[in-house]
Amino acid sequence: MKYLDEFQNPDLARRLLDDIRSTVTRPWALMEVCGGQTHTIIRHGIDQLLPEQVELIHGPGCPVCVTPLEVIDKALEIAARPDVIFCSFGDMLRVPGSDRDLFQVRSRGGDVRVVYSPLDALKIAQQNPHREVVFFGIGFETTAPPNAMTVYQARKLGIPNFSLLVSHVRVPPAIEAIMTAPGCRVQAFLAAGHVCSVMGMGEYPELAARHRVPIVVTGFEPLDILEGIRRTVRQLERGEHTVDNAYPRAVRGEGNPAARAMLADVFEVTDRSWRGIGTIPASGWRLSERYRDYDAEYRFSVDGITTREPAACRSGEVLQGFIKPHECEAFGTLCTPRTPLGATMVSSEGACAAYYLYRRLGTTPTPQEASPVV
Amino acid sequence: MPTVDISGWTCPAPLRDQPRVVMGHGGGGALSAELVQQIFAPAFGGEILAQLGDSAAVSLGGVRLAFSTDSYVVRPLFFPGGCIGDLAVNGTVNDLAMSGAKAAYLSCGFILEEGVEMPVVAGVADAMGAAARAAGVEVATGDTKVVEAGHGDGVYLNTAGIGLIPAGVDLRPQRVTPGDVVIVSGDIGLHGVAIMSVREGLEFGVEIESDCAALGGLVETMLAVTPDLHVLRDPTRGGLAAALCEIATASCTGIVIQERAVPVPPAVANACAILGLDPMYVANEGKLVAFVPREHADAVLDAMRAHPLGAGAAIIGEAVATHPGMVVAGTPLGGTRVVDLPLGEQLPRIC
Numbered sequence: 141m142k143y144l145d146e147f148q149n150p151d152l153a154r155r156l157l158d159d160i161r162s163t164v165t166r167p168w169a170l171m172e173v174c175g176g177q178t179h180t181i182i183r184h185g186i187d188q189l190l191p192e193q194v195e196l197i198h199g200p201g202c203p204v205c206v207t208p209l210e211v212i213d214k215a216l217e218i219a220a221r222p223d224v225i226f227c228s229f230g231d232m233l234r235v236p237g238s239d240r241d242l243f244q245v246r247s248r249g250g251d252v253r254v255v256y257s258p259l260d261a262l263k264i265a266q267q268n269p270h271r272e273v274v275f276f277g278i279g280f281e282t283t284a285p286p287n288a289m290t291v292y293q294a295r296k297l298g299i300p301n302f303s304l305l306v307s308h309v310r311v312p313p314a315i316e317a318i319m320t321a322p323g324c325r326v327q328a329f330l331a332a333g334h335v336c337s338v339m340g341m342g343e344y345p346e347l348a349a350r351h352r353v354p355i356v357v358t359g360f361e362p363l364d365i366l367e368g369i370r371r372t373v374r375q376l377e378r379g380e381h382t383v384d385n386a387y388p389r390a391v392r393g394e395g396n397p398a399a400r401a402m403l404a405d406v407f408e409v410t411d412r413s414w415r416g417i418g419t420i421p422a423s424g425w426r427l428s429e430r431y432r433d434y435d436a437e438y439r440f441s442v443d444g445i446t447t448r449e450p451a452a453c454r455s456g457e458v459l460q461g462f463i464k465p466h467e468c469e470a471f472g473t474l475c476t477p478r479t480p481l482g483a484t485m486v487s488s489e490g491a492c493a494a495y496y497l498y499r500r501l502g503t504t505p506t507p508q509e510a511s512p513v514v
Numbered sequence: 515m516p517t518v519d520i521s522g523w524t525c526p527a528p529l530r531d532q533p534r535v536v537m538g539h540g541g542g543g544a545l546s547a548e549l550v551q552q553i554f555a556p557a558f559g560g561e562i563l564a565q566l567g568d569s570a571a572v573s574l575g576g577v578r579l580a581f582s583t584d585s586y587v588v589r590p591l592f593f594p595g596g597c598i599g600d601l602a603v604n605g606t607v608n609d610l611a612m613s614g615a616k617a618a619y620l621s622c623g624f625i626l627e628e629g630v631e632m633p634v635v636a637g638v639a640d641a642m643g644a645a646a647r648a649a650g651v652e653v654a655t656g657d658t659k660v661v662e663a664g665h666g667d668g669v670y671l672n673t674a675g676i677g678l679i680p681a682g683v684d685l686r687p688q689r690v691t692p693g694d695v696v697i698v699s700g701d702i703g704l705h706g707v708a709i710m711s712v713r714e715g716l717e718f719g720v721e722i723e724s725d726c727a728a729l730g731g732l733v734e735t736m737l738a739v740t741p742d743l744h745v746l747r748d749p750t751r752g753g754l755a756a757a758l759c760e761i762a763t764a765s766c767t768g769i770v771i772q773e774r775a776v777p778v779p780p781a782v783a784n785a786c787a788i789l790g791l792d793p794m795y796v797a798n799e800g801k802l803v804a805f806v807p808r809e810h811a812d813a814v815l816d817a818m819r820a821h822p823l824g825a826g827a828a829i830i831g832e833a834v835a836t837h838p839g840m841v842v843a844g845t846p847l848g849g850t851r852v853v854d855l856p857l858g859e860q861l862p863r864i865c
Contacts (some may be wrong), residue, residue, distance in 0.1 A: 145780075153847045176790075185849010234538075247534040256714055256789075362847055396847075478544055488790060498851035500840075 147361030148184075151256045156290050156366040157189055160373055167193045168376050169325045170369060171318065171461055173311060174332035175202030175489025175503070176360050182494040184362045194373060197325065197461035198494075200314050201332055204231050204487035205278040205459060206414040211307040212237040212293045213444040215276055216329035218305065219245045225268060227261035228276040229283075229490045236480055257291035265294070265302035274436045277304040281335045284308045284425055285399035288406035291427065291434045293346040305436040306426055307414050311335050312343040313423035318460060319351040326461060330358040330368045330375055340395030344383040352381045359387040407429050415483055416456035455467075455482035458491050472496060542751025542797075549554055565737075566764065567686060568612040568748060572678060580615030583674035589667050592640060595707050595723030599641030601673040601799060605750070607649045611733040612746045612802065614685045615677030616804035617649060618738035622656040622673055638669055649677065649728035671798035679849045682741040687764035689744040694813035694833040695802045696771060699732060699818060700826030701725070702754050703782035711785070718785040727800030732823045736804065740819045743782070744805040748798070754858050755794040757803050758841045759855040769841045770832030794843075797857050805833060 146152075172178055178198045180185050187196050216237045219226035226242070233242040233254065246252040251271075258275050265273035277287040287304060294302040303324065313330060331344065336357045348355045354375035358368030367385045382472065383418055385391055386400055403425070412424025427435045454468040465484070467470055475481040477496060484490035497500050519689045522621040538545040555563060569582030587601045596604075607617040616838045622642065626635060646653050711722055729748065736743060745765070749757035754776065778793045786793045800823060808815045811829065818824030841853040 145783075148846050150846055150848065183851055184847050185851060186847065188849045189847060222662070243536040243538065244534060245537045256716060300763045497854050500852045 142488075146204070147359075147363045149363065151361055151491055153189075153366055156363065156370050159193045160194065160366070160370050163370070163373050163377055164191050164193045166375060168194065168327055168373060169195045169197055169461075170328045171199045171326040171371055172330040172358070172365070172368075173198040173199040173201040173308075173315070174330075174335070174360075175199075175205065175487065175491065175494075176334075177201070177330060177332065177358065177365060177493045179271065179489060180360055180365055180493050182498045184364055186351055186362060186374050190369065194369065196369075198458065198464070199318070199329075199461060200417065200459040201311065201335075201489050202279065202416065202459075202484065202491070203283065203309065204235055204387040204490035204496050205455065205483040205490050206309060206417065206441075207232075207235070207278045207307045207483070208415045209238060209447040210413070211305070213436065213445045213447060215305055216240060217442050217445070218436060219250045220248070220273055220438050221272075221466060222249075224251060224440075225251045225264055225271050225273045227253050227258075227264060227273060229256075229278075230277065234486050236486065247353075258287050259293070260300055262294055262297075262299060264440050265299050266297075266364055267311070271301065271512070273302050273437070274306050275302070276309060276313075277306045280309055280311055280332065281338045281403075282332075285338055285396070285402050286447075288402045290407050291431050292402065295431065295435055301436050302428065303436040303439045304422065306407075307412070308407065308425040310409070311339075311425050312347060313420050314414070315347055315355075317354065317420045317423070319347075319458060324460075325411045325460060326353070328354040328356070328363070328372045330372060331355050331383075333359040333364070333390055336387070336391045336395065337386075338396050338399045340400075341383050341385060341391070341393050348381050351505040351508060354381050355383045356390050357385045357387050359380065360442050374407065395412060409429055414459075416453075416459050417458075450481055453481035455484040455490075455492060458484055465492040466499070468492070472500065532650060537853075540751075541856065542756055545753075545854070547555065549734070563750035565686065566760075568609040569675075571686075573614050573854075575700060578679040580595045580610045580613035580677045580679050581674075582609035582613075583672065584609060586671040587667065588672075589710065589713055591634065593666055593712050593724055594721055595704070596726035596799075597638060597673055598669060599638040600645035600826035601724075601726050602673045603642050603645035603649060603651070604675040604726055604799060605664045606675040607651055607728040607730055608748045608799075608802070610675050610677040610729075611730045612734060612748055613677075613679055613683065614737060614741075614743070614746070616677045616726075616734065617651040617675050617859055619654040619675040619677075620646060620675045622653050622671050623671065624656070624658045625666060625670040625672070626658065627668050628660055628663040630668040634668060638671070640657050640673075645728065646831060647731055651690075651730075652773065680737065680741065681862070683743075684701050685743060685746050685843050687761045689831050690761060690767050690805045691744070691807075692767055692807040692833050692835040693765075694744055694810050695808050695829055696756065696758075696769065696831040696833065697806060697811065697815055697818065698749075698776065698830050699729075699804070699824045700800075700828075701777045701779045701782070701800045702749070702798055702801060703786065703793040703796035705750075705780060705799040707782050708784045710789070710799075711862045716785070716789075718788070720781050720828055722779075722781050722785065724860060725800035726796055727823055729800065729802055729823060732802070732821050733816050735821045735824070736814050736864050739813045740807075740810045742807060742810060743814070744807065746800050746804050751797050752794040753793070753797055754801075755792070755853050756855055758805050758853060761803075761805065762841050763855075765833070768834040768837040769831060769840070770834050771841065772844045772845045772846065773829055774844075775830045777826050794853060808832075
């Protein structure tokens with residue numbers, strides 16, 4: 141972390157941008173898979189600095205955004221139970237369900253706690269043996285291994301009052317779905333570096349070859365992004381489509397074998413619904429049969445959820461790269477972080493939130509939004 | 515592999531309102547503003563409250579006074595660099611200082627939870643006393659209430675204070691004009707990260723101490739250079755970003771800052787990077803942001819840097835005529851971005 145500044149060095153950034161400019165000869169559309177990358181791009185204005193021919197399309201890699209409404213509603217229902225302590229990472233608390241969010245459940249007396257690690261939730265379970273402790277296990281390959289390990293630990297330590305509400309998703313099937321969707325414009329991918337630090341790169345060569353798209357594993361700091369773009373554009377200009385690792389300080393080809401072993405032990409691959417997108421085959425994980433006792437969906441009866449979906453929100457198209465957030469009619473008017481129509485506007489990794497937070501020039505706050513005494 | 519039918523793709527999240535109080539209503543951001551504007555301000559009326567300053571500038575018997583109150587509900591009660599006691603003194607002293615006033619008298623309300631240990635109460639009180647003496651202010655009146663066990667976090671405090679506003683000093687956002695220079699008094703984000711590190715048991719490699727301090731002396735030093743400062747604000751909850759947004763909105767001017775000029779200590783930057791937070795939104799308790807006419811900026815900056823609490827002072831931007839009401843940051847890479855009022859509290863990211 142002490143080298144963080146080096147990955148934001150303006151001189152190095154200029155050199156990378158010059159290289160990209162001198163390489164590109166025609167228009168290319170690149171998708172950054174991860175919402176964290178989207179935020180770096182928009183927060184630092186990287187898309188403004190790129191040559192016109194290089195278009196960045198924002199991908200579906202925000203775990204908060206793609207968690208299905210049905211699962212959010214199940215979480216809300218479980219969290220509202222008086223015998224439950226519901227633990228979650230912070231950015232899930234503001235995500236709207238059909239009629240409320242976890243903050244509102246807490247304001248009505250629900251015991252909802254923000255934790256920084258699933259192991260914190262397990263500790264809470266140990267400290268509260270007479271209450272059920274549920275951890276909201278969402279995210280991509282990055283967060284799945286620690287959540288799997290927590291379930292493994294719960295069984296090993298014999299902690300019966302802990303369970304996981306699981307909605308984990310996998311990146312490669314999402315790339316497959318994007319490439320096979322009608323109207324797809326994506327010509328190359330900046331793959332999510334943290335996902336590859338766990339899973340390695342073994343899942344990508346086949347995808348790259350089959351769809352003839354370069355896939356460049358990319359980090360999250362501004363220079364990481366620029367280097368990923370530089371390598372991607374080089375491949376495109378040369379007509380290549382290989383898997384390249386532009387994030388070697390974190391990613392090895394085989395990934396993290398211990399984490400993968402933990403995943404394989406505790407989870408099994410399943411079809412998974414993505415919020416705003418629909419079901420993508422084999423795109424998720426659920427707890428395997430051996431760990432079913434720790435599955436909150438089995439432990440709590442939360443079937444029969446009826447979700448209500450507004451038609452005005454186009455975040456499904458945003459997540460697929462068909463439109464940019466500001467091209468949605470509701471953006472910044474009907475849909476703001478305070479009154480989000482979709483999770484993409486409320487998640488800290490959501491593309492709509494990034495555009496709203498960092499790219500709202502041209503709209504001016506009204507005097508009524510003046511702040512209170514602090 | 516089967517293809518995905520996108521024809522039915524919709525985004526399934528509804529509009530919603532806030533029918534009950536949520537934590538964000540106390541976060542110093544947009545939800546706090548909404549609470550004040552929609553409920554408190556209409557209930558109380560009054561032109562002074564409507565100005566929404568850190569403290570109210572009032573006139574009593576021909577004397578100009580600054581008057582302010584604040585409540586403190588911090589967990590844990592003791593943290594690196596301070597405790598709830600000196601926080602409660604310094605916070606109100608600073609609110610008064612942002613009107614240019616030197617704090618004179620404070621009130622102190624203790625709300626104690628049944629069962630809290632007496633040495634804890636004594637420790638908090640001692641810290642308050644020491645902080646008051648250091649700030650040159652007298653705790654002149656107080657009150658104590660006890661709530662049942664489980665209805666508080668040990669000790670809650672409220673302080674109110676009054677102080678005299680010197681002649682010729684008129685600090686309010688409406689005085690900000692394009693061309694004003696924006697100065698911040700030093701490293702940002704220390705208090706918020708210090709609290710987070712102990713509250714959540716997070717370790718960031720080095721201990722980060724709160725910057726909790728009384729700013730009356732620093733403000734006096736600045737006013738000695740010129741009484742013609744335009745606005746001062748202490749960027750507490752909501753951080754530097756919220757303070758700048760408030761000033762931009764209230765003054766109807768635009769603000770441009772350069773991100774690289776904002777002093778962020780490496781430890782804060784790293785902690786925020788780990789948690790997915792923006793240092794610009796993290797709370798401070800011993801910093802101020804000043805809008806100074808350009809002709810006085812260098813002299814004010816020199817005076818600040820000569821004061822122990824302003825040693826790290828830096829010019830971070832200016833007020834501009836374009837995009838009134840909005841704060842825009844130049845990014846280190848040469849792009850631009852909007853800096854917005856936070857909605858409520860910042861939430862750590864999932865990954």
